[in-house]
Amino acid sequence: MNLAAPHPSARWVGERLGVHVEGPPGTDGLTVHDLLGLALRRNPKRAHLLVSHVLGKHVPTDPRLVRAAGLRLGARVAELLGVPDAPVLDAPTWRAALAGDERATAAVDAVVRRPPARPDALVIGYAETATGLGHTVADALGCAGLHSTRRAVPEAIDYAGFEEEHSHASGHQLLPCEPAVLAALADPDAPVVLVDDELSTGRTVANTLRVLHARAPHRHYVVAGLVDVRSAADHDRLVDLAEELGTRIDVVSLTQGRVELPADVLARGTALVADAAPVLPGAGRPGDVVPVAVDWPAGVPTTGRFGTAPEHAEPLAGADLVRHLLPEVHAAGSVLVLGSEELLHAPLAVAVQLAERHPGEVRFSSTTRSPVLAVDDPGYAVRSSVAFVSHDPVLDGPGIRYAHNATRAGGWDAIVLVLDSASTPADLHAPDGVLAALAPLTSRLLLVTLPADSWRSSP
Structure with a gap:
């Protein structure tokens, strides 16, 4: 494991909670240190938050890098599914782009915009954080896409629902009506790709796979995330699930690593959050x-x-x-x-x-x-x-x-x-x-x- 040079935005949480993220070089030589910082959740279920610098969700990011990260993940999925000629970049170019170098950003953008193709696949992204990421992976594969939702749609028929146990809002629903999606869901030979920004424990993925497989079994599932920080026990649970369901489950990510958590991290994190006043809506005016x-x-x-x-x-x-x-x-x-x-x-x-x-x-x-x-x-x-x-x-x-x-x-x-x-x-x-x-x-x-x-x- 690579213990050196954590992202600067991980220092505060590391010093106060003893939370550390580490991992070896992954896709294009990138590490979890390149892609992640740390923050604290206001959530009694989990203390820490992995904050991505290429997701475009919590950190304002050059949109070309956000797209590039999604397309690069899509290329990794395509490699796994047997599509050759995925783009290859080097870590210094990625790092320069992440630091704001416009030439490096243009270089990254130009390389990853040569997407592979696997039109028979189906990509499912997770609401709310990975809806855009999942859509970009579907673009890279040239296939149908869907994402879970928490929006109220009274006229829709719920195809499947599942829980994201650690989330602030845990309930998800799948509401497909696009014919290409429905056809892929019904085809046992269509690879189903589940896309999330981070794979932290795999519980949400497991919940989803059980529901989907019960509704319409598939021979091959791929789980894709920007970072995979599951523990060895979490890895084993997904292997056991594949055996239980009688299917194949592969996992692919841009980077892998692990999160070191002290035994009392939740109590310490809760105490830190309790000492800070919550951010509440104000009473302003929109202006022009x-x-x-x-x-x-x-x-x-x-x-x-x-x-x-x-x-x-x-x-x-x-x-x-x-x-x-x-x-x-x-x-x-x-x-x-x-x-x-x-x-x-x-x-x-x-x-x-x-x-x-x-x-x-x-x-x-x-x-x-x-x-x-x-x-x-x-x-x-x-x-x-x-x-x-x-x-x-x-x-x-x-x-x-x-x-x-x-x-x-x-x-x-x-x-x-x-x-x-x-x-x-x-x-x-x-x-x-x-x-x-x-x-x-x-x-x-x-x-x-x-x-x-x-x-x-x-x-």
Whole structure:
């Protein structure tokens, strides 16, 4: 194991809780130290939070790197499924890109945009964190995709539900209606790829596999994550599950390692969090919010909530998503494109196009359900947090949502919030809503509303 040079943003938690992450070089020579920092959850079930620097969820990141990490993971899955000629990069180029080097970012982006193909597979991403990652892996494989959801969709038929035991919001549902997804679910020879940002214990994966296999058995499942930090016992449990179900289960990741946790980590973490005041929605005003149109391609879903077909990727790749947005940010030196909970892939597509055509700095992140302790220290992964009331329909009802690391010295010249038409306008514009929370962080607040996907009872 490689014990040297943990990511600087892991120091604070390591010193106070004795939590350490270690691991050997993995894909392209990357290690867990390259990709992860540490924070503390406000969650009695688990103290620590692994904070990815390539996911675009809790840390504003160059959107081209977010896409590159997903495509690179997709290439690893393709290798496992027998597709040759996966892209190969070197760790110094990745590290330079992660440090903000534009030339290195362009190099990474150019190499990984040569995706392999395995159109007979089905990718399932996990809500909310890995919806965009799963969609990008499906793009890399050129196959159908789906993600679990917590959105309330009264007309939909629940194909399967399962639990994410350690999560702040544990219930997931699968609501497929896309014919390509339904066909893959029914085909025992179609490889099913489960995508999560991190594989920490494998319990959520095991819960999902049991439900899916009971509904429609498959001969081959692949579990894919940016990082795999499961223990030896967790590895063995998945091996035993494959034997129990009479199927094949493979695991692939960009990096592997382990998390060292003291026996009293939960008690110590709870005490640290209890000493800090929670971040709560304020009572502000949105100010001047500029609505901006996006020419979203007709017939292309904005999420994988109900499924996506392989052919959906082509019109999206050819669409000019930022034609109306570029004039609104032309004078902005720094732009944050902010997705909304499960809505990650579509905002990422907007952010990537903006990064390719806007001369200033463009970063991508998303709002989240996850309550995290914010500590303004360079040795900590979540240095700021703003809170607001939710604005879309979900199974467990209204709640508090967050934007982590969206605050920065001097503010952003522009923030582009991307959400869908299922959002409730009154909640968006409320004094404790997301627009009021973001307004103090930027000189110019832009709002992009994409069409919400609809569940269809027939093709």
